[in-house]
Amino acid sequence: xxxxxxxxxxxxxxxxxxxxxxxxxxxxxxxxxxxxxxxxxxxxxxxxxxxxxxxxxxxxxxxxxxxxxxxxxxxxxxxxxxxxxxxxxxxxxxxxxxxxxxxxxxxxxxxxx
Amino acid sequence: xxxxxxxxxxxxxxxxxxxxxxxxxxxxxxxxxxxxxxxxxxxxxxxxxxxxxxxxxxxxxxxxxxxxxxxxxxxxxxxxxxxxxxxxxxxxxxxxxxxxxxxxxxxxxxxx
Numbered sequence: 648x649x650x651x652x653x654x655x656x657x658x659x660x661x662x663x664x665x666x667x668x669x670x671x672x673x674x675x676x677x678x679x680x681x682x683x684x685x686x687x688x689x690x691x692x693x694x695x696x697x698x699x700x701x702x703x704x705x706x707x708x709x710x711x712x713x714x715x716x717x718x719x720x721x722x723x724x725x726x727x728x729x730x731x732x733x734x735x736x737x738x739x740x741x742x743x744x745x746x747x748x749x750x751x752x753x754x755x756x757x758x759x760x
Numbered sequence: 761x762x763x764x765x766x767x768x769x770x771x772x773x774x775x776x777x778x779x780x781x782x783x784x785x786x787x788x789x790x791x792x793x794x795x796x797x798x799x800x801x802x803x804x805x806x807x808x809x810x811x812x813x814x815x816x817x818x819x820x821x822x823x824x825x826x827x828x829x830x831x832x833x834x835x836x837x838x839x840x841x842x843x844x845x846x847x848x849x850x851x852x853x854x855x856x857x858x859x860x861x862x863x864x865x866x867x868x869x870x871x872x
Binding site for chain 2: 677680689690741743747748750753
């Protein structure tokens with residue numbers, strides 16, 4: 648298994664600013680992902696964080712808005728740039744050792760005013 | 761492409777009653793299927809998964825699910841609900857890659 652932590656756990660931000668969310672895994676994982684969970688909704692995959700290279704973004708998500716880094720096999724960051732109230736969501740990272748189990752972090756609850 | 765449909769956004773049961781949460785999937789390849797639970801203000805926890813082999817899979821906290829290929833279903837059950845089972849439950853499917861497609865979730869309420 649893998650234990651995943653995220654920082655911050657929650658934040659309240661002003662419109663137009665940016666927030667960087669950190670994701671730390673207690674063991675090396677093959678893949679890391681970032682999801683968004685808008686209020687009352689399910690999880691939507693934002694991107695796959697690739698170690699040492701650019702992230703792979705899903706349709707509707709772009710690097711300028713959600714830059715992602717993954718410098719090693721246990722750590723990744725997601726930045727939410729130029730925030731608007733529509734970005735208010737829970738952002739979750741996940742990691743997997745193999746294709747049949749993903750472990751999730753506790754999420755970062757973001758409110759944009 | 762994969763998709764997941766969870767019937768019923770809210771399910772309410774009495775403590776001790778049977779829990780049944782429905783999940784139907786669509787997949788062009790033999791799928792991997794998952795149930796996750798999300799307690800209030802927490803992340804997702806894996807309840808159980810089906811990859812291959814036995815179609816009835818048992819998970820944590822007394823939950824189980826049965827993969828029925830003919831019905832493209834993976835319903836989650838628990839014989840006797842407990843107050844602590846109140847949470848949001850998500851069904852998810854993958855095409856055996858690392859990408860998960862989630863259903864819209866079912867909120868389970870348990871009444872005393």
